[in-house]
Amino acid sequence: MATPVDQGALLLKRQLIDLQKKPVEGFSAGLIDDDDIYRWEVLIMGPQDTPYEDGFFKAHLTFPKEYPQKPPLLKFVSEIWHPNIDENGEVCISILHEPGEDKYGYERPEERWLPIHTQTLTSNLLLMWMLQKTLETTNLNSQKELPGV
Amino acid sequence: MGNCLKSPTNDDISLLRGNEGHSEPPDSSGLGPPPPYQETVPVYHPTPNVSRPANQLTEEEQIKIAQRLGLINHLPTGIFDGSKKVRECVICMGEFAIGDSVRFLPCMHTYHKDCIDDWLMRSFTCPSCLEPVDAALLTTYETNSSSN
Numbered sequence: 001m002a003t004p005v006d007q008g009a010l011l012l013k014r015q016l017i018d019l020q021k022k023p024v025e026g027f028s029a030g031l032i033d034d035d036d037i038y039r040w041e042v043l044i045m046g047p048q049d050t051p052y053e054d055g056f057f058k059a060h061l062t063f064p065k066e067y068p069q070k071p072p073l074l075k076f077v078s079e080i081w082h083p084n085i086d087e088n089g090e091v092c093i094s095i096l097h098e099p100g101e102d103k104y105g106y107e108r109p110e111e112r113w114l115p116i117h118t119q120t121l122t123s124n125l126l127l128m129w130m131l132q133k134t135l136e137t138t139n140l141n142s143q144k145e146l147p148g149v
Numbered sequence: 150m151g152n153c154l155k156s157p158t159n160d161d162i163s164l165l166r167g168n169e170g171h172s173e174p175p176d177s178s179g180l181g182p183p184p185p186y187q188e189t190v191p192v193y194h195p196t197p198n199v200s201r202p203a204n205q206l207t208e209e210e211q212i213k214i215a216q217r218l219g220l221i222n223h224l225p226t227g228i229f230d231g232s233k234k235v236r237e238c239v240i241c242m243g244e245f246a247i248g249d250s251v252r253f254l255p256c257m258h259t260y261h262k263d264c265i266d267d268w269l270m271r272s273f274t275c276p277s278c279l280e281p282v283d284a285a286l287l288t289t290y291e292t293n294s295s296s297n
Contacts, residue, residue, distance in 0.1 A: 007241050007264075014242055068240060069267050098197035099272035109272050110279040112197070115264070116239045 008067040012037045029061075038063045041077075052080075059089070071096045071113035194271045214270070220283060221269050225253045226262055233259065239277060240264035255285035 016037075019029050026045040033039060040061040046052025057080050063072040074096055076089035084092045094111040101109065190202040195210040206214065229245040237244050238251075238261040245251065250262040258277045260268075265276075273282045 007243075011242055069271060098194075099268070100194065100197040101272075102197065109274045109281075112272070114276045114279075115268050116276045 008063065008065060009037050011068055012063060016040070032060065038065070038067070040072075055080075059091075068115040070098060217270060217273065220273070220286065221266055223286065224255070224282070227251055227253065235259050238264055240268065254280075254282060255288065256280045 016029065016031070026047060027042065029040050029042045031037065031039065032041045040063070042059050042061055044057045044059065046055035046057065056078070058077040060075050060077055061072045062075070064070040074091045074093070076085055076091065078089075080089070086092070094107050095113060097107065097112045099109065099113050099115075102112075190204050192200050192202050193206060193210070193214050194200050195206060195213065201210075203211075203214075227250075229247060229249040229251050231245075231247050235245065238259075240260055241264050243261070245261070251259050252262045252265050253259050254265070254275050256275050256278050258275050260276075268276060269282065274280065275282060275285075
């Protein structure tokens, strides 16, 4: 029986190969260091008809050893303005939050990380989420800049 | 949705860890006392972003985890024999091999036992249909008792 560590690395390898075989439009991924399967560099093309159109955004995905039981950490390397991304590029998005019961009752379990978010699904969700204009709690400064908020 | 506000009371386990952070480096001369005997204790995840060895859990967390373990043990298990339609465990994306231990959730979704048990200790929902497992367990009991 594979140990959890092996399982994560194996799954990531499979997902990277899948992504290279069946690329997701507007999204590409590769390893930062060829010897480290747990650290990916992803490139997101800004979806059409959004403020991000024509933009290329580079981000790093860091997977925990417990992947897929725990979510990866997503950090934008490129400068990007988004209500859910803080000035360091760190992303606050519920699908990348650790599973379990939110003690504040703010997020339902299904809004948080699930171990079946495959890479393809995650990248699709990320693209969709870039289109959302909902303001959330991470970047309070960017909220202040908006009139009427 | 997202809530990344840091809570000052959140997950502060530094006190539980004692003075681990300040401990003296091990005496390389070999004259110091031997290091304390340490068993490998299982690590649990009482709340999101918190992982703690079993011996550092609060009483409340211990009860919650014991209840969860009990409920998980109530879920049926089996050995994959190739007779079912499902071929793949969606958690590890690996194909079921004959002889693999599998667990069946009340919603009829099937996973490798190791894959789903680890997940259920973190979140008691089916990753495929998001059905809360405890609610589904109750429904199963009710259906069984009414049909008898």
